[in-house]
Amino acid sequence: MASLAIKATNLAKWFGEGDARTMAVKSVSFEASFGELLYIVGPSGSGKTTLLSMISGILKPNSGTVLVEDRDIWMMESDELADFRLNKIGFVFQDYHLFPRLTTVENVAIPLILKKNDWNQSLKVASEYLKIVGLEQRAALPPVKLSGGEQQRVAIARAIASRPDILIFDEPTASLDGDTGRKILEFVREHILNETRCIIIVTHDSRIFEYAHRIIRMEDGRIIGEEHEK
Amino acid sequence: MNGILRIAFKLLVNDRGKFTALLVGITFAVFLMVMMTSMFAGILSRSSSTVTNIGAKMWVLDPAVNNVSSSIPMPDYVQDAVRSIDGVRYAVPLYSGGALIKLKNGVYQAVTVIGLDDASLFGRPELIEGKIEDIYAENGFIVVQDAEITKLGNPRIGTEFEINDHKGVVVGIAKANISGLFGIPTLYTTFNRAISYLPSTRFTASYILVEPKSKSDIPHIKQEVNKLGYQALTDDEFIQKISNFYKYQTGLGINVMLMTAISFIVGLSISGQTFYTFILENLEKFGALKAIGAKGHELVSMILFQAGFTAFLGYGLGVGLASLIIMSAKLRMPDYAAQITNLNLGIAFVMVLIIAGISSYIGIRRVIRIEPFDIFRG
Ligand SMILES: Nc1ncnc2c1ncn2[C@@H]1O[C@H](COP(=O)(O)OP(=O)(O)OP(=O)(O)O)[C@@H](O)[C@H]1O
Ligand SMILES: [Mg+2]
Numbered sequence: 001m002a003s004l005a006i007k008a009t010n011l012a013k014w015f016g017e018g019d020a021r022t023m024a025v026k027s028v029s030f031e032a033s034f035g036e037l038l039y040i041v042g043p044s045g046s047g048k049t050t051l052l053s054m055i056s057g058i059l060k061p062n063s064g065t066v067l068v069e070d071r072d073i074w075m076m077e078s079d080e081l082a083d084f085r086l087n088k089i090g091f092v093f094q095d096y097h098l099f100p101r102l103t104t105v106e107n108v109a110i111p112l113i114l115k116k117n118d119w120n121q122s123l124k125v126a127s128e129y130l131k132i133v134g135l136e137q138r139a140a141l142p143p144v145k146l147s148g149g150e151q152q153r154v155a156i157a158r159a160i161a162s163r164p165d166i167l168i169f170d171e172p173t174a175s176l177d178g179d180t181g182r183k184i185l186e187f188v189r190e191h192i193l194n195e196t197r198c199i200i201i202v203t204h205d206s207r208i209f210e211y212a213h214r215i216i217r218m219e220d221g222r223i224i225g226e227e228h229e230k
Numbered sequence: 231m232n233g234i235l236r237i238a239f240k241l242l243v244n245d246r247g248k249f250t251a252l253l254v255g256i257t258f259a260v261f262l263m264v265m266m267t268s269m270f271a272g273i274l275s276r277s278s279s280t281v282t283n284i285g286a287k288m289w290v291l292d293p294a295v296n297n298v299s300s301s302i303p304m305p306d307y308v309q310d311a312v313r314s315i316d317g318v319r320y321a322v323p324l325y326s327g328g329a330l331i332k333l334k335n336g337v338y339q340a341v342t343v344i345g346l347d348d349a350s351l352f353g354r355p356e357l358i359e360g361k362i363e364d365i366y367a368e369n370g371f372i373v374v375q376d377a378e379i380t381k382l383g384n385p386r387i388g389t390e391f392e393i394n395d396h397k398g399v400v401v402g403i404a405k406a407n408i409s410g411l412f413g414i415p416t417l418y419t420t421f422n423r424a425i426s427y428l429p430s431t432r433f434t435a436s437y438i439l440v441e442p443k444s445k446s447d448i449p450h451i452k453q454e455v456n457k458l459g460y461q462a463l464t465d466d467e468f469i470q471k472i473s474n475f476y477k478y479q480t481g482l483g484i485n486v487m488l489m490t491a492i493s494f495i496v497g498l499s500i501s502g503q504t505f506y507t508f509i510l511e512n513l514e515k516f517g518a519l520k521a522i523g524a525k526g527h528e529l530v531s532m533i534l535f536q537a538g539f540t541a542f543l544g545y546g547l548g549v550g551l552a553s554l555i556i557m558s559a560k561l562r563m564p565d566y567a568a569q570i571t572n573l574n575l576g577i578a579f580v581m582v583l584i585i586a587g588i589s590s591y592i593g594i595r596r597v598i599r600i601e602p603f604d605i606f607r608g
Contacts, residue, residue, distance in 0.1 A: 053603050053606055058603050059601075083523065091606075097514060102237070110237065114528070
């Protein structure tokens with residue numbers, strides 16, 4: 001049995017107060033292990049992004065706990081939490097959030113630079129990661145010159161460049177065509193996933209369900225079911 | 231350079247359009263502020279050129295006098311009274327007044343005539359040509375070789391002119407220190423010749439120049455002169471009095487201050503707004519950095535660096551541009567009065583710091599408030 005990466009217990013999150021209050025996540029508990037590729041799926045508004053944010057140290061839950069490698073992340077101070085995100089978590093945002101004014105390789109180097117690595121060293125490491133995602137030729141271009149699928153791979157390279165234990169993808173294929181989406185997931189499963197890493201993907205996209213080890217289904221802020229790879 | 235600041239630098243500079251707009255805004259504001267205040271500084275320093283050029287340690291004058299050229303003559307007893315004050319080494323009269331002279335070619339020209347005490351020639355100028363004793367020669371006048379001398383048709387020693395139906399002869403050419411404000415030539419002669427050639431009131435001495443025995447005698451001399459109903463000022467105090475007159479009583483100072491304030495506001499609004507748009511456009515990116523793990527103070531340092539870098543570069547460009555223009559203007563127009571002082575540079579610098587401070591404050595407030603969760607949700 002692989003070791004536990006994340007243990008979320010009774011997580012709840014609501015927005016607004018009084019009559020305007022919406023319960024985005026209602027008492028959700030789940031675990032994720034290293035070496036696992038876990039999907040969270042469900043209809044729009046079911047609380048997937050909210051849940052993802054709570055387990056990655058971006059959004060503080062109203063109740064419940066999140067243990068990452070046995071540490072309760074919501075007991076941390078804000079700077080400590082920033083360091084936690086920087087060192088433990090890699091994010092791939094739905095619309096990538098690459099910096100148009102930086103080159104592709106500089107984009108990938110950002111987490112390394114934030115970790116106070118020397119500039120040139122960071123660029124060197126970043127170009128190795130660009131190579132992993134097959135974009136070493138594009139290093140000097142601004143990301144806007146790349147196709148959607150290529151930008152997604154740059155975002156992945158940036159997320160893994162700081163060698164995080166946990167990778168978080170929100171709708172990674174939403175703006176890609178089916179083929180490109182499948183290729184990205186194939187690539188993630190073959191080259192990015194390993195025994196010391198846990199990858200959690202939120203998606204609507206049923207075309208890529210086949211790559212999951214496990215799928216958690218959410219509806220209306222709750223987990224309503226779970227499927228394992230056949 | 232720290233890597234985070236280097237990212238900040240690239241985000242700023244690679245956004246060519248906004249960076250240029252920011253720089254232009256600040257450069258323009260600094261340029262205007264420096265030009266305005268330099269012109270004013272030049273005018274102020276020229277307005278008291280006579281005080282500087284004469285070089286007396288103390289001046290006795292009518293309290294109502296607020297600039298050198300509009301002197302109010304004092305009766306002779308004042309001079310005698312001042313002479314007998316304890317601590318006065320000597321006291322001599324100075325004549326200062328305007329006159330109209332007629333050049334050989336028939337042209338009339340306004341001049342300033344300074345009459346030096348006959349016995350001591352106290353306040354005498356440094357001569358480039360001729361001997362100072364020749365000032366005693368018949369109809370002798372000394373011409374100052376400043377930017378205005380051309381208005382006398384470039385006189386040489388021996389050049390003749392008419393002054394109030396008297397003959398005048400140039401007997402020497404003096405070196406100019408600071409030129410006057412009014413763009414007219416200056417002639418030196420003796421006190422007695424000045425008052426006999428030029429129409430004078432019953433009283434004749436415009437000023438009494440005093441050399442105290444020592445610095446410590448100055449307060450006592452002032453007190454005694456006050457008792458006579460006149461005012462004794464050190465040269466610095468007199469210069470200050472003249473500046474204050476131009477600053478506060480002529481509208482000149484208020485106008486310059488207004489223009490400087492307007493330049494500041496224009497600079498602030500151009501740069502502040504552009505910087506704010508820049509921050510807004512990059513807000514999501516700052517949010518993404520926050521999500522990835524940048525700390526609040528790191529984002530703050532990025533913004534301060536961006537604002538500070540633009541401000542200092544704009545300051546340098548603005549000051550450079552102003553110096554260039556003033557220098558080339560001086561080459562073409564010797565009369566051009568602008569003068570960049572440390573105070574001007576300091577004022578512009580403080581203004582630029584305020585512009586940078588306000589712009590970054592607005593930016594920082596926005597960036598600190600972004601929730602990475604909102605970025606995450608898209
Ligand atoms: N900042 C907020 N203020 C108010 N309500 C919010 C906020 N963030 C999320 N919600 C609400 O919480 C619920 C869950 O939102 P969430 O973004 O987690 O859904 P999701 O499952 O990710 O949906 P999608 O598939 O559309 O991304 C929704 O009803 C949403 O409107
Ligand atoms: Mg979502």
